Ligand SMILES: *[C@@H]1O[C@H](CO)[C@@H](O)[C@H](O)[C@H]1NC(C)=O
């Protein structure tokens with residue numbers, strides 16, 4: 070920071086300044102650290118997964134409930150191998166039977182003689198059934214292997230349900246105890262669930278809309294995502310290029326990890342290796358830990374943004390998503406991109422599009438995803454491991470420019486994970502654009518503070 074001034078000249082004013090304005094610095098620091106934790110998602114501030122239990126009937130020793138997992142997140146979906154829902158029973162409840170889902174472990178049911186329950190665990194873990202389950206074990210919204218769409222991408226498939234018959238439980242709305250300590254893996258860590266809250270019983274409207282029935286009792290649990298909790302290393306990176314400069318700005322080196330020198334460790338796979346096919350085919354499919362092709366960025370996913378053409382009133386961008394992961398076919402992938410010109414997106418080819426903030430003041434964020442049965446499956450690393458689209462934007466003469474990297478995206482998320490961008494000063498330059506001054510907000514603040522300290526000390 071203040072390198073242009075001599076140190077001795079500055080020390081005393083800064084000390085005086087610190088004693089009087091230390092709180093201000095603390096405030097500034099706390100603001101910046103808050104924005105960097107990503108706990109608050111500006112694109113989807115109320116995004117959450119809500120789990121709703123509806124008691125549909127009482128049984129001699131308990132109740133039958135339908136549990137529905139609603140994904141109210143605009144762009145984060147639950148991909149294979151799907152969700153895992155857990156909780157702790159408040160008393161000695163058991164699960165007699167289930168439809169549309171199953172407990173992963175039966176637990177110790179040795180106390181039961183005549184009929185054996187489905188699960189006697191104090192802390193059951195439930196998973197969805199797989200597609201192709203016999204009809205007599207299904208209920209509506211079940212049996213998709215735990216895969217749930219994001220709310221904007223496909224609202225009709227943004228929920229997943231199962232039914233369970235609970236025994237050794239209360240049999241009235243006064244004696245039922247709600248389960249505690251809900252946990253959700255969707256898949257893997259990242260979600261924190263609040264306590265179950267008893268809410269107004271859900272009303273069900275019949276298909277012909279002529280009769281309304283209601284649950285006997287309903288409770289809701291809300292789970293929120295935090296990238297900090299998921300503690301994932303980045304999973305994607307962004308590279309840039311343009312028609313006006315032949316430089317291709319690659320993903321930053323080590324965006325998602327660094328190449329291990331020891332080739333035997335198997336941290337990445339050389340695509341030219343002689344036994345590639347046999348190495349890859351020995352792996353478990355759709356494993357959550359990626360097995361990436363060796364690259365400088367080591368990311369499973371790269372998003373390339375190419376500024377392709379410039380017309381009088383329009384300009385065109387080509388977006389390419391490349392899969393470097395041998396372990397994963399990304400089903401129902403999605404991309405969130407932020408650019409100020411998304412308010413004037415005129416045409417998009419071969420991807421679906423929805424504005425993420427259609428009613429906000431700023432309409433600059435887009436959700437893009439593949440066309441069903443055409444490119445909604447991003448294949449594993451290899452020759453067909455990529456999908457492409459072109460975007461046509463209408464220019465606004467006042468804001469449009471190729472200078473200072475304006476034509477490049479501000480942020481990109483792939484499947485809900487923030488992608489690593491190249492540093493702004495590496496963006497392709499416009500030829501003869503002269504001196505470019507990119508001033509970061511922090512630099513601006515520090516320069517301001519230095520100037521302030523200087524004035525204060527000598528006033
Ligand atoms: C969860 O999402 C729904 C739908 O967007 C919203 O109505 C609700 O307020 C959210 N809940 C929380 C606790 O944010």
Ligand SMILES: *[C@@H]1O[C@H](CO)[C@@H](O)[C@H](O)[C@H]1NC(C)=O
Nearest residue numbers: 241242243267270285286287
């Ligand atoms: C339980 O049921 C009674 C009527 O049967 C109702 O008045 C009461 O509000 C219900 N309580 C809860 C928590 O749903």
Ligand SMILES: *[C@@H]1O[C@H](CO)[C@@H](O)[C@H](O)[C@H]1NC(C)=O
Nearest residue numbers: 156157158159192249250251
């Ligand atoms: C629920 O979780 C809290 C905090 O993690 C713990 O203190 C409590 O014992 C747990 N309750 C049960 C019934 O497991």
Ligand SMILES: *[C@@H]1O[C@H](CO)[C@@H](O)[C@H](O)[C@H]1NC(C)=O
Nearest residue numbers: 119120121139268269288289
């Ligand atoms: C409970 O969840 C359902 C479904 O997600 C929702 O419609 C309802 O508004 C929620 N109730 C409360 C009080 O949050």
Ligand SMILES: *[C@@H]1O[C@H](CO)[C@@H](O)[C@H](O)[C@H]1NC(C)=O
Nearest residue numbers: 327328329330331332363365
């Ligand atoms: C191994 O690592 C060293 C230092 O980290 C580096 O100089 C060298 O190029 C690396 N070798 C390979 C094959 O990546």
Ligand SMILES: *[C@@H]1O[C@H](CO)[C@@H](O)[C@H](O)[C@H]1NC(C)=O
Nearest residue numbers: 354355395396397398448449
């Ligand atoms: C991806 O899909 C293709 C075609 O359905 C299949 O051959 C391949 O084994 C899948 N790969 C993984 C990692 O699941």
Ligand SMILES: *[C@@H]1O[C@H](CO)[C@@H](O)[C@H](O)[C@H]1NC(C)=O
Nearest residue numbers: 412414424427428429430432
């Ligand atoms: C945002 O963009 C979408 C799609 O182009 C459009 O339908 C919507 O009206 C826009 N909203 C605002 C506030 O400009």
Ligand SMILES: *[C@@H]1O[C@H](CO)[C@@H](O)[C@H](O)[C@H]1NC(C)=O
Nearest residue numbers: 409410412413463464465468
């Ligand atoms: C979008 O286009 C309209 C006219 O078509 C223009 O008034 C508006 O300023 C444009 N917005 C941007 C950000 O280019």
Ligand SMILES: *[C@@H]1O[C@H](CO)[C@@H](O)[C@H](O)[C@H]1NC(C)=O
Nearest residue numbers: 314316495496497498499500
């Ligand atoms: C292209 O952009 C790079 C920065 O990424 C810059 O170093 C180079 O000078 C530019 N080329 C031209 C012809 O302006």
